[in-house]
Amino acid sequence: MGLLNALxxxxxxxxxxxxxxxxxxxxxPDCHGHGYHMFASEYFYMSSHQECPGCDGSGAFDDWNNLRNK
Structure with missing residues (x-):
């Protein structure tokens, strides 16, 4: 248990x-300030993106913190 607690x-x-x-x-912290998440596909060259749910697409820490503390 000591090892698991240390980890x-x-x-x-x-x-x-x-x-x-x-x-x-x-x-x-979720999207590193980009405001979206990129999803790469190993089968297609095209990639799609989705707004970051953590900050609602703004990329700002204050927005992320406000949504987290609701």
Whole structure:
């Protein structure tokens, strides 16, 4: 159990560090500030995109944080 707890703690610290970096830059942590997610297909060259549900497509950390805390 000690190893699993150590891995979980390390993963949590990594996530918190990433959130702090994105907050400092003012970017949405889900889409890295792009406002959308790209989906690549291995069968077709074309790729489609979808608005980021975390920030509603704005790419801003404040919008992501407001939607997360609703």
């Amino acid at each position: 979980a703690e390390w993963n949590n610290q990594r996530y918190e560090k990433r959130l702090a970096q994105m907050e400092e830059k003012g970017l949405c």
